[in-house]
Amino acid sequence: MSTPGTGTGPQSVRLDVWLWSARLMPTRSAATTACRAGHVRRNGEPAKASQRITVGDELRVRSPGRERIVVVTTILTKRVGAPVAREAYEDHSPEPRPQLAAAPPRRERGTGRPTKRERRQFERLRGRDEDSRR
Numbered sequence: 104m105s106t107p108g109t110g111t112g113p114q115s116v117r118l119d120v121w122l123w124s125a126r127l128m129p130t131r132s133a134a135t136t137a138c139r140a141g142h143v144r145r146n147g148e149p150a151k152a153s154q155r156i157t158v159g160d161e162l163r164v165r166s167p168g169r170e171r172i173v174v175v176t177t178i179l180t181k182r183v184g185a186p187v188a189r190e191a192y193e194d195h196s197p198e199p200r201p202q203l204a205a206a207p208p209r210r211e212r213g214t215g216r217p218t219k220r221e222r223r224q225f226e227r228l229r230g231r232d233e234d235s236r237r
Contacts, residue, residue: 115155116178118145118162124179126188127164127171137164162192171196 116124119134122143128134137143138152142165145154156162156175164171173192183191210217217225 112180113178115157116180117152118143118150118154118156119152121156121175121179122162122164124182124188125191126182126185127173137166142166169196169199
């Protein structure tokens with residue numbers, strides 16, 4: 104039994120369709136928008152959503168916080184499950200940078216509203232300068 108969207112199907116497919124099918128983008132319109140904004144490159148060149156991609160093409164997809172570098176190994180025409188989608192490309196992306204989770208300042212419950220002094224301390228911890236708000 105063959106998986107939908109894979110197998111001996113077409114030799115090429117639109118870039119936006121493949122990005123959506125391989126689950127690199129949440130919707131096809133998001134893939135089109137990313138291509139228009141210049142966030143997708145095919146073999147080093149800016150790519151249009153309507154370009155046809157084939158097996159072996161290298162795609163660089165920028166999303167907030169990271170860049171994905173993938174090489175197409177299977178042409179997908181329909182959206183498939185996540186495990187099948189991961190087999191449709193080789194991921195050569197660098198490891199994402201670890202983000203430090205800074206805990207926001209906490210106050211004890213029931214202590215009421217913060218005083219002016221405490222509020223200013225919170226603002227300094229958050230990196231907000233009170234002079235820049237004026």
